[in-house]
Amino acid sequence: MDLYILRHAVAEARSADNVEDDGKRPLTAKGRAKMSKIAKGMKKLGVKFDLLLSSPAIRAKDTARIVAAEFNAKKKLKLSMNLAVGGNQESLVTELVQERGAPASVVIVGHEPALSFFASVLLTGDGGMAVDLKKGGLIKLQISALGYRKCAKLMWLLTPSQLRRLG
Numbered sequence: 001m002d003l004y005i006l007r008h009a010v011a012e013a014r015s016a017d018n019v020e021d022d023g024k025r026p027l028t029a030k031g032r033a034k035m036s037k038i039a040k041g042m043k044k045l046g047v048k049f050d051l052l053l054s055s056p057a058i059r060a061k062d063t064a065r066i067v068a069a070e071f072n073a074k075k076k077l078k079l080s081m082n083l084a085v086g087g088n089q090e091s092l093v094t095e096l097v098q099e100r101g102a103p104a105s106v107v108i109v110g111h112e113p114a115l116s117f118f119a120s121v122l123l124t125g126d127g128g129m130a131v132d133l134k135k136g137g138l139i140k141l142q143i144s145a146l147g148y149r150k151c152a153k154l155m156w157l158l159t160p161s162q163l164r165r166l167g
Helices: 029-045 058-070 089-098 114-124 160-166
Strands: 002-007 051-054 077-079 105-110 138-143 152-158
Touching: 002 114, 029 058, 029 160, 051 058, 058 077, 058 105, 089 114, 105 114, 114 138, 114 152, 152 160
Parallel strands: 002 105, 051 077, 051 105
Antiparallel strands: 002 138, 138 152
């Protein structure tokens, strides 16, 4: 399996209006524009996916929708509470393993620090590896047998600016 880990794009800042429900913060106009270029860069890199799994938070959903639109893959987009802030990563692995059709390539869209921790667990077996995943950054892992343990090989980690330059 190729697993792509994508951090959501730049979202509106927390404010008194949205502090109660952090999941309702949308992307900024600049975040949307940058994510559109990032999605184009992903396409030029040859990224392909059978499943696009996103946190239900608006900023992650908006990021995933931009990717889905660029790849003409709106039907491949699903939401997962396991990718929400405070989601269960072991359950995320179970969800991916049990996904119908055994996807060969998956993009997950979520939040920090959970995504970096998840990448670290899959690469080293624990969450101790420092991974700097910027907003709109993308990691590609190659996995032979997915489990919540050391099971992945790092193929690359690209910054948002690197991806935008490709697009």
